Amino acid sequence: MFRHTKLLQFEAKPEKPDAAYARKLQELIGGAYGEMTVTMQYLFQGWNCRIEGKYKDLIMDTATEEIGHVEMLATMVARLLEGAPATVMAEAVQDPVTAAVIGGMDPQQAIIAGGGALPNNSQGVPWNGAYIVASGNLLADFRANAAAEAQGRLQTARLYNMTDDPGVRSMLQFNLARDTVHQKQWLAAIEELEEDGLETPIAPSALFDEEDQVHNNTVWRLSDGHDGSKGGWSSGPDGIEYLKDPRPLGGPGTAPKPDPALYGTYEPVRDAMGTMKGKAKEVKNRLTGKNR
Template sequence: MFRHQKELQFEVKVERPDPMLAKRVQEVLGGQFGEMTVMMQYLFQGFNCRGNEKYKDMLMDIGTEEIGHVEMLCALISQLLDGAAPEDQAEAAKDPQLAAIMGGVDPQHLLVSGLGGMPTNSNGVPWSGAYIVSSGNLLADMRSNLHAETQGRLQVARLYHMTTDEGVRATFRKMLARDRYHQYQWMAAVAELEEQNGVVVPASFPPEAEMEAQEHGLEFWNLSDGQESSEGLWATGSAPDGTGDFKYLENPEPLGNIPRPEIPATQVHHDLDRDYVNKK
């Protein structure tokens, strides 16, 4: 069960309204890598975790914390929108400088949410459940979590430099610190799972099960102009799981056939080259 506590995890108190910033903050609330995404991602991974209570408990801990982060951002957006009433916009329009500032208000903050946060990104696109990853494979999911926290912290850091409001920055610093810890956490989980099961997902399908395709699992195919890619460990090193050494193919040749699909029935109404059809 979940239980709401009235106090926020960290204090949210802005120095002055800033509707334009409120619109930008929507990205780290309801964007692809926003707090709504990591909240739902960790919770669904936790709900669906089977057989290892340690990982399930961790996922539920962090997923629940992210619910609190969503609430913090909603509080932040609301404070940034204070004073952004429609009549204030009309008054501000009389002054070109003020009009430029108030013109940055997201209309939906006035029309839809009544000066509050919304489950949308900074362009007003609704949050989507398609953003979350919950595969049931712990290593795959933990790597996805690390990616999500990496992108999310990057966006908060960019927002940090878009304002001089010390109150807003104080909130962002708390979020940056937590996102830094969460990256540490997912790194630790990934390292532990890799040590247990190997570095390739899924571990239940080992390289030897690939049969005649095994050699291709170690090849780097040079398929763009230049050969700078040959200088990386991905082309000259060894596989992390010890299955062999990488091989750089400077001029790889195709190993497959030329596809020759059957001509469909005329009722499908393809625009076909009749000469080609007759040759077939």
Template sequence: MYYHDKRLQYPVQVTEPDPAFARMLQQAIGGVEGEIRVCMQYFFQAWGNRAPTTKYRDMLLNTATEEIGHIEMLATAVALNLEKAPAKLQEEGVKDGIVGAVMGGENPRHKIEGLIHKNLLSGGLAAMPVDSDGVPFNMSHIYASGNVAADMYCNVAAESTGRVLAVRLFNAAHDEGMKKMLHYMIARDTMHQQQWLAVIEELGAEPNNLPIPNSFPQDMEDQQNNYNFYVTSLDGSFPEGRWTQGPTPDGKGEFTVFRNEPLGEEPVLGPARPDSGAQAQQIG
């Protein structure tokens, strides 16, 4: 079960409302880098966590619940940037054919098709579970594999791209209240990146966790192709780096370079079946 406090996790204040920035904030709510994504990801990882101890489940539930508070903060920020917009912004908007059509009651269909102001038309000047283009969040990029190490790496990636987005929003913000809110959210993304990396470290650091899943006997995989970098350029050139020579991070092999060439045969499927709906010429 969960508890709610009507106070926000961190202050959200807007002095100069900006409807355009409200739309940008929607990406942090319902975008692939957004807070709904990490919130749901951590919840489903927690609810499916199996281990001798419940500490990872408990940790994930605490952070998932924290992310609900982040969604609430962002939703409040979107509403404040829309609801308190001064009349002069609306008047300037009327000069634009599309905005004027929506806000002024004019209904030339050809002007408003292709640019639907969902926050106005469907949300009543409030936040919605959509990204900055109005595309609904659909849960298709929630990663909860049941493997705690794999999930932690997914979480590091999620918090990394989320922090990139928060930094971009901070740089785009003009309102000091928005900058203050975002500087808090950037800090929380820093913590969460380190938190998931700490779990990986606690599990035994990378050599003990890799390759994932570490429960599969590695001697059952193709020993000729597990640590070689495939070069796919026609002239055989390749970018040299840590991944082309030396010991692998898991300490179980050496990186080598392999110029990619076909190891299999040309696939020939044969004629089509008579009942497959193919052309007569395809049927043998």
């Protein structure tokens, strides 16, 4: 059961409207690393979690908080759009929608949302459920969560530097702080999963005996760079072996002969003398008229 409280988690009041910035802020709502993504990612991770207790509670606590972050951002967008598109541009531009477009506003915010936020990114692309990660493996999911919070905080930091509105900045300062603690909590939860004996550093903790034992501890140098072997991952008793001159292990990646009905181009089969055989030869003779 979810219950909505008619109070924002943090205030979302800009000092003045800014339709162009409202469009930019859409990225934090419906972008690949926006609040809708982490909301649905954490909700599905929580709903799919098979262990009751601290891990599931942490996931659901954070998921529910992220719903509130979507609400905060949607409220901020609506307030940034106040008066738009009518007053967003100079008086010389008479048509309000044209003025809004020229001024950088997403016209869909006016046409579809009536001056409000949309479940889209800053380019107007709708949010996509394929953005989320909810595998059922808590170690893999928590690592994805830490990465999502890092990307979200990065974009929030960039947007923070794109405005000087004190009201917007105040809300983004709060969002930055929450992204910081969420990164910390997922990293701590990863360590605790290992301490509790639920997972090991590699996910999933299975099939180690079945995997290729020759290639489970090597890095292949496949770029022109020469410094890959200088990293800490290539030193110490458990260091990864760095192969400086790796060789291909497979044969040519040639696709098989296509189905004739698909009319794919392929090289005709030739005998030892270089003469075309069978159907290919018949087709060539028919086209050149040699059978006449």
